[in-house]
Amino acid sequence: MKPAGEVEKENAATLLAIFLALLVALILKLFFFDFMVTQGESMEPAIRNGSVLIINRLAYGFRQPMHNNYLLRWALPDEGNVVIFYTPAGDLAVKRCVKVLNDGRFIALGDNIGGSYDSRSYGPVPLDNIVGKVIGIK
Numbered sequence: 001m002k003p004a005g006e007v008e009k010e011n012a013a014t015l016l017a018i019f020l021a022l023l024v025a026l027i028l029k030l031f032f033f034d035f036m037v038t039q040g041e042s043m044e045p046a047i048r049n050g051s052v053l054i055i056n057r058l059a060y061g062f063r064q065p066m067h068n069n070y071l072l073r074w075a076l077p078d079e080g081n082v083v084i085f086y087t088p089a090g091d092l093a094v095k096r097c098v099k100v101l102n103d104g105r106f107i108a109l110g111d112n113i114g115g116s117y118d119s120r121s122y123g124p125v126p127l128d129n130i131v132g133k134v135i136g137i138k
Contacts (some may be wrong), residue, residue, distance in 0.1 A: 042110035052135030069128045082134040088122045
């Protein structure tokens with residue numbers, strides 16, 4: 001049997017390891033990578049309803065957490081990139097960037113032309129609304 005002091009040290013070390021693992025996971029999710037499950041058919045056939053998307057939050061810059069602006073931007077989306085962004089109404093959306101405009105906005109269209117609520121309805125979207133770039137689909 002281990003002495004009580006040794007057991008307490010092991011328990012404290014285990015709790016610290018769990019806390020640090022959760023902290024690292026939270027930092028990775030907030031700043032680097034995220035996962036999203038799609039709802040709807042606006043990006044079919046490329047992305048089907050219920051697909052899991054892997055999102056690179058640092059693809060275009062460092063976004064200020066909980067705000068709609070970039071502290072540092074190092075790239076713009078290329079035409080054809082699939083991006084996650086907030087629509088003007090504040091909804092999270094996944095669409096294809098078809099054009100970056102010179103005024104700090106971009107045109108976002110869904111692949112399913114007949115069934116997509118996109119820039120044809122709400123107009124160009126500010127580049128600061130982009131959360132990240134889709135880098136994987138499962």
